[in-house]
Amino acid sequence: MAPHISLVLAPKDEVSGRLSTQIKTRQRVRDLAEVYTHDREVNAMLDLIPNMFPAAAAGADIKFLEPACGSGNFLVGILRRKLAHITWKRIGAIGRYEHRMLRALASVYGVDICTDNVAEARERMLDVVREHYYGDANSIEPTEGFIAAARTILGTNILCADMLGAASTTEVIDYRVGRDGTFTRVWSMLDDSASNHEADLFDPEPEPKADEVPVHYSDLARRPRPTRLLKLDEARRA
Numbered sequence: 001m002a003p004h005i006s007l008v009l010a011p012k013d014e015v016s017g018r019l020s021t022q023i024k025t026r027q028r029v030r031d032l033a034e035v036y037t038h039d040r041e042v043n044a045m046l047d048l049i050p051n052m053f054p055a056a057a058a059g060a061d062i063k064f065l066e067p068a069c070g071s072g073n074f075l076v077g078i079l080r081r082k083l084a085h086i087t088w089k090r091i092g093a094i095g096r097y098e099h100r101m102l103r104a105l106a107s108v109y110g111v112d113i114c115t116d117n118v119a120e121a122r123e124r125m126l127d128v129v130r131e132h133y134y135g136d137a138n139s140i141e142p143t144e145g146f147i148a149a150a151r152t153i154l155g156t157n158i159l160c161a162d163m164l165g166a167a168s169t170t171e172v173i174d175y176r177v178g179r180d181g182t183f184t185r186v187w188s189m190l191d192d193s194a195s196n197h198e199a200d201l202f203d204p205e206p207e208p209k210a211d212e213v214p215v216h217y218s219d220l221a222r223r224p225r226p227t228r229l230l231k232l233d234e235a236r237r238a
C-alpha cells in the first residue's frame, strides 16, 4: 500500500443507551463483536484529526483504512469531510470536479468480514457522493462514466476479507492521481509486510502490477486489468 495511511480504530465500548440502533442481532454481537459506532462518536473522533482534512486539492488524496468497517459509519464520515472541500463554485469544470471527487473516494479504504456489511458500506458511500453532487452542483448532471467509476472504485476499495487471517492475500488497488482526469493503478496486497524480505537472485519478486498507461476515470469500469503500452510492431498491427 502507499504510505500515509491513517488507521481508524473503532472504540470497543459503546454507551449502553444507544445500543439499539447500533446492533443487528445479538448473535452477530457474539460472533463478530458487531456493535456499530454512533454518528456522534464518529464525528467526535474525526474532530480530533482536523489536519487530515485540509482544503487544498492534495487533501483529497490523504488515505484512510478502516480495518473492520461494518456498514461504513467511519467511512461515510471521512468521505463527507473530504467532499466538503470540493465545490462546483471553486472548480467549475465538470471533468476536474468529478476527478476531484473520485480522488477523495479512492483514498478511503474499508474491510469487513461480512458481505452484507460491505454491500451496505459501498451503497452508503455512493449515496454520499450523489448527495454531495446534487446538493452542491445543482442542475449539473453527473456523467455516466463518473457513476461507473465511483462504483468501480468502491468495488476495489471496500473489501470483504478477514483482516486478521487474509490481509496478505487480499488484493487492493492504490489509485495514483494523474493529469487530465486520469489515474495510474498499482495493485498490491492489503498487508505486504511478509514480502519485504531480502531480494533473492534465484527467486526474484514479480514486478508489482501497475498500469503502464494512465486511465481516464470514465474508462475505469471498462478497464479492470492493468493497461499495457503497445510495442511498435503491436501498434502497427492494431
Ligand SMILES: C[S@@+](CC[C@H](N)C(=O)[O-])C[C@H]1O[C@@H](n2cnc3c(N)ncnc32)[C@H](O)[C@@H]1O
Residues within 6 Å of the ligand: 010, 011, 032, 033, 034, 035, 036, 037, 038, 066, 067, 068, 069, 070, 071, 072, 073, 074, 111, 112, 113, 114, 117, 161, 162, 163, 164, 165
Ligand atoms: C465493533 S463492529 C465496528 C463496525 C464499525 N467500525 C463501526 O464503528 O461502526 C466490528 C466489525 O468488525 C467486523 N469483523 C469482525 N472480525 C473481522 C475480521 N477478522 N476481519 C474484518 N472484519 C471483521 C464485523 O463484521 C463488524 O462489522
